[in-house]
Amino acid sequence: MVHxxxxxxxxxxxxxxxAERSRAFNRSLVLGKVREAGATGRAQIARDTGLSxxxxxxxxxxxxxxxxxxxxxxxxxxxxxxxxxxTIAPCAGAAxxxxxRPAAVLIALVGVDxxxxxxxxxxxxxxxxxxxxxxxxxxxTRALKHCAGKAGERILGAGVVMPGxxxxxxxxxxxxxxxxxxxxxxxxxxxxxxxxxxTIENDANAAAMAERVLGVAQGIDTFAYLYxxxxxGLGLVAGGTLQRGAFGNAGEIGHVPVLYRxxxxxxxxxxxxxxxxxxxxxxxxSADRVEVLQDLLVxxxxxxxxxxxxxxxxxxxxxxxxxxxxxxxxxVLGGAVPxxxxxxxxxxxxxxxxxxxxxxxxxxDRLIAGTCGRMTAPRGAAALVINTAFxxxxxxxx
Amino acid sequence: MVHxxxxxxxxxxxxxxxAERSRAFNRSLVLGKVREAGATGRAQIARDTGLSxxxxxxxxxxxxxxxxxxxxxxxxxxxxxxxxxxTIAPCAGAAxxxxxRPAAVLIALVGVDxxxxxxxxxxxxxxxxxxxxxxxxxxxTRALKHCAGKAGERILGAGVVMPGxxxxxxxxxxxxxxxxxxxxxxxxxxxxxxxxxxTIENDANAAAMAERVLGVAQGIDTFAYLYxxxxxGLGLVAGGTLQRGAFGNAGEIGHVPVLYRxxxxxxxxxxxxxxxxxxxxxxxxSADRVEVLQDLLVxxxxxxxxxxxxxxxxxxxxxxxxxxxxxxxxxVLGGAVPxxxxxxxxxxxxxxxxxxxxxxxxxxDRLIAGTCGRMTAPRGAAALVINTAFxxxxxxxx
DNA sequence: CGATTAATTCAATTGAGTTGAGTTAACACG
DNA sequence: CGTGTTAACTCAACTCAATTGAATTAATCG
Numbered sequence: 142m143v144h145x146x147x148x149x150x151x152x153x154x155x156x157x158x159x160a161e162r163s164r165a166f167n168r169s170l171v172l173g174k175v176r177e178a179g180a181t182g183r184a185q186i187a188r189d190t191g192l193s194x195x196x197x198x199x200x201x202x203x204x205x206x207x208x209x210x211x212x213x214x215x216x217x218x219x220x221x222x223x224x225x226x227x228t229i230a231p232c233a234g235a236a237x238x239x240x241x242r243p244a245a246v247l248i249a250l251v252g253v254d255x256x257x258x259x260x261x262x263x264x265x266x267x268x269x270x271x272x273x274x275x276x277x278x279x280x281x282t283r284a285l286k287h288c289a290g291k292a293g294e295r296i297l298g299a300g301v302v303m304p305g306x307x308x309x310x311x312x313x314x315x316x317x318x319x320x321x322x323x324x325x326x327x328x329x330x331x332x333x334x335x336x337x338x339x340t341i342e343n344d345a346n347a348a349a350m351a352e353r354v355l356g357v358a359q360g361i362d363t364f365a366y367l368y369x370x371x372x373x374g375l376g377l378v379a380g381g382t383l384q385r386g387a388f389g390n391a392g393e394i395g396h397v398p399v400l401y402r403x404x405x406x407x408x409x410x411x412x413x414x415x416x417x418x419x420x421x422x423x424x425x426x427s428a429d430r431v432e433v434l435q436d437l438l439v440x441x442x443x444x445x446x447x448x449x450x451x452x453x454x455x456x457x458x459x460x461x462x463x464x465x466x467x468x469x470x471x472x473v474l475g476g477a478v479p480x481x482x483x484x485x486x487x488x489x490x491x492x493x494x495x496x497x498x499x500x501x502x503x504x505x506d507r508l509i510a511g512t513c514g515r516m517t518a519p520r521g522a523a524a525l526v527i528n529t530a531f532x533x534x535x536x537x538x539x
Numbered sequence: 540m541v542h543x544x545x546x547x548x549x550x551x552x553x554x555x556x557x558a559e560r561s562r563a564f565n566r567s568l569v570l571g572k573v574r575e576a577g578a579t580g581r582a583q584i585a586r587d588t589g590l591s592x593x594x595x596x597x598x599x600x601x602x603x604x605x606x607x608x609x610x611x612x613x614x615x616x617x618x619x620x621x622x623x624x625x626t627i628a629p630c631a632g633a634a635x636x637x638x639x640r641p642a643a644v645l646i647a648l649v650g651v652d653x654x655x656x657x658x659x660x661x662x663x664x665x666x667x668x669x670x671x672x673x674x675x676x677x678x679x680t681r682a683l684k685h686c687a688g689k690a691g692e693r694i695l696g697a698g699v700v701m702p703g704x705x706x707x708x709x710x711x712x713x714x715x716x717x718x719x720x721x722x723x724x725x726x727x728x729x730x731x732x733x734x735x736x737x738t739i740e741n742d743a744n745a746a747a748m749a750e751r752v753l754g755v756a757q758g759i760d761t762f763a764y765l766y767x768x769x770x771x772g773l774g775l776v777a778g779g780t781l782q783r784g785a786f787g788n789a790g791e792i793g794h795v796p797v798l799y800r801x802x803x804x805x806x807x808x809x810x811x812x813x814x815x816x817x818x819x820x821x822x823x824x825s826a827d828r829v830e831v832l833q834d835l836l837v838x839x840x841x842x843x844x845x846x847x848x849x850x851x852x853x854x855x856x857x858x859x860x861x862x863x864x865x866x867x868x869x870x871v872l873g874g875a876v877p878x879x880x881x882x883x884x885x886x887x888x889x890x891x892x893x894x895x896x897x898x899x900x901x902x903x904d905r906l907i908a909g910t911c912g913r914m915t916a917p918r919g920a921a922a923l924v925i926n927t928a929f930x931x932x933x934x935x936x937x
Numbered sequence: 938c939g940a941t942t943a944a945t946t947c948a949a950t951t952g953a954g955t956t957g958a959g960t961t962a963a964c965a966c967g
Numbered sequence: 968c969g970t971g972t973t974a975a976c977t978c979a980a981c982t983c984a985a986t987t988g989a990a991t992t993a994a995t996c997g
Binding site: 157158159160161182183184194195198219220221222223224225 | 972973974975976977978983984985986
């Protein structure tokens with residue numbers, strides 16, 4: 142359990158719009174359009190946004206001057222003057238992503254153009270607030286050194302992944318809890334350690350954002366992400382926005398009961414690293430490290446195959462619930478396990494025909510594998526920060 | 540099944556902001572603040588929105604001139620000049636709400652101040668597109684006549700409730716399907732019949748909006764609504780916004796399997812009007828009309844009590860899933876059944892302790908009864924339209 | 938009664954998008 | 968090869984709406 146600063150529902154209090162906030166809104170909008178398109182021109186953005194070409198021109202002028210955009214040659218298509226193309230500048234800035242696990246801290250530095258510039262994993266005895274506070278500054282400067290000049294000095298902020306749920310809930314006491322974080326204001330503690338604005342999120346939400354910003358869910362506005370962690374988490378993106386629930390604890394799908402090996406059990410007793418380790422342990426094989434899992438998969442270990450065959454129907458039930466409750470464009474499966482394991486599980490999962498997602502003409506498969514790999518969570522934490530720069534919103538400048 | 544105009548995901552394409560759209564945004568924001576507060580003054584709104592008092596003053600001046608707001612006396616509190624209070628003008632406008640059921644059409648006219656001005660229920664043989672098209676104009680003028688002068692002539696639009704799911708899905712063939720609507724563009728058809736802009740929504744979403752705008756969920760930004768209809772539906776409101784899913788079919792909770800009478804069955808086999816009717820039919824009592832249910836409840840009919848006792852644990856499982864997946868501030872239960880039945884069911888429902896919603900300090904109960912009564916769906920349809928006027932958004936004026 | 942506090946208004950200013958005319962650079966057709 | 972067409976882009980004047988700061992009004996406090 143992690144301390145949650147407020148016991149009341151999140152309130153993002155919409156503020157009124159004025160010229161200044163309009164400009165910030167339109168800047169983000171334009172940046173987002175460039176990111177979405179990869180490369181595009183002013184006139185095209187004007188059409189996409191309903192702004193005049195002049196307005197877009199002024200904004201793009203600003204963004205180029207500020208180093209956010211680069212000119213990328215002219216595009217020659219049909220008649221008329223060729224349109225100058227713009228792309229997100231690789232050195233426009235970067236965001237830090239940090240994952241705090243019970244026995245390790247993972248860090249990633251991701252550029253606003255989507256390049257992962259640096260990753261590192263540090264094992265710790267216990268990831269208590271003191272240890273992490275001492276560890277972070279060093280890690281942070283090391284990360285920044287590795288990309289000096291390339292991502293410039295503009296660090297937008299830090300995203301931090303910590304295991305949920307946040308605040309006191311009926312799910313406390315899970316083995317994934319971090320010691321010592323429940324009593325302190327985690328965000329303030331981390332901002333103090335890093336000297337950067339910090340956003341805290343759970344692993345599944347961060348992973349979902351990783352796939353949306355950097356991975357397989359780019360351009361998909363409404364999807365669910367099943368995160369294969371110690372337990373099983375669910376990250377929800379609807380209309381391009383992360384759904385956190387009223388207290389930041391949406392997505393606790395691991396506790397939903399499903400039929401598994403003939404009995405009703407919480408889904409994460411069937412599908413999760415914890416479940417897999419328990420199963421392999423019973424077969425006297427360890428499965429605590431990602432490399433080991435990969436080896437077991439290559440050697441087609443019968444216990445692993447058995448687990449896959451048992452887990453798939455449980456997963457299918459979970460997906461049916463998610464599909465019927467949220468009607469997503471697709472469900473992404475991923476997490477801190479080898480890509481091959483995810484794919485093997487997907488291959489064995491027969492999706493229920495009785496859901497709203499079983500529609501005739503689909504542009505995406507109902508269940509797809511995440512591509513962000515092992516560093517999904519820390520990269521997602523960074524993606525979280527990057528995403529805000531590309532998502533327009535009217536907000537008072539604090 | 541109802542025709543869904545597009546087989547691709549909803550796209551509400553954000554447009555850029557300019558002076559005009561900023562003004563519209565701020566107007567809605569101010570209107571929303573007045574609605575939220577009941578009565579409030581300019582300076583207070585300025586503080587709430589981060590706008591200057593001058594800006595708020597100008598906007599309020601406009602809104603009063605346009606008939607949206609009324610002055611409601613000065614408030615004398617402490618020092619300083621007393622603040623003029625403003626309220627939503629009862630005759631500022633109204634919205635039409637229509638529910639199309641297989642054997643009946645229900646209509647409601649709701650003023651922007653929240654007053655229900657008129658309701659009517661018309662039985663029909665089959666609610667096919669032709670019948671409805673012929674019926675609506677008369678119903679509509681009748682509704683408007685009953686409030687002439689009171690709600691003025693400003694009708695903002697019509698909300699229409701039709702049973703989901705929309706478009707082709709894996710859930711087709713449900714008994715709640717409407718005949719003949721799958722082949723036509725329902726929205727265009729209804730706009731033609733009414734001469735008003737039409738918003739189509741399913742019953743649960745409309746009911747959720749009814750409670751948010753008119754009922755027990757006022758001021759609650761994130762909640763789930765369990766709608767007791769022919770089946771069981773789920774309306775989701777997150778951050779004040781209705782969550783429709785990618786194709787408008789979010790909330791099909793009725794198909795989630797739960798343990799009911801010793802076997803895994805879809806939740807709506809346990810909790811729904813359909814389930815109740817089947818159970819009472821087996822006890823040789825009809826239960827097809829709301830009045831009959833009320834009588835059965837008063838006489839404490841043993842079969843009904845038995846059904847309540849059986850349904851409650853199933854409901855509890857459904858609620859646990861909703862809580863863990865969405866972390867709402869509260870869950871509202873309601874629908875087209877007597878209020879007393881809803882309350883009797885709630886009284887028997889023991890909520891799971893193992894969910895994120897089991898938090899120590901709660902401002903709302905975890906499960907509360909809806910208060911919008913029998914006309915929930917049509918009133919909610921109207922609320923849907925009214926809500927847009929009070930919700931700020933940057934959008935191109937088409 | 939004067940000082941203080943708070944709401945409101947007036948008038949001038951500012952920021953940002955729009956408008957419409959003009960420029961540039963490609964293609965297409967004779 | 969030149970002229971017309973098309974489309975991207977730019978310049979300068981304009982407009983809308985919010986901000987700023989001073990002034991006004993109406994209440995309470997001492």
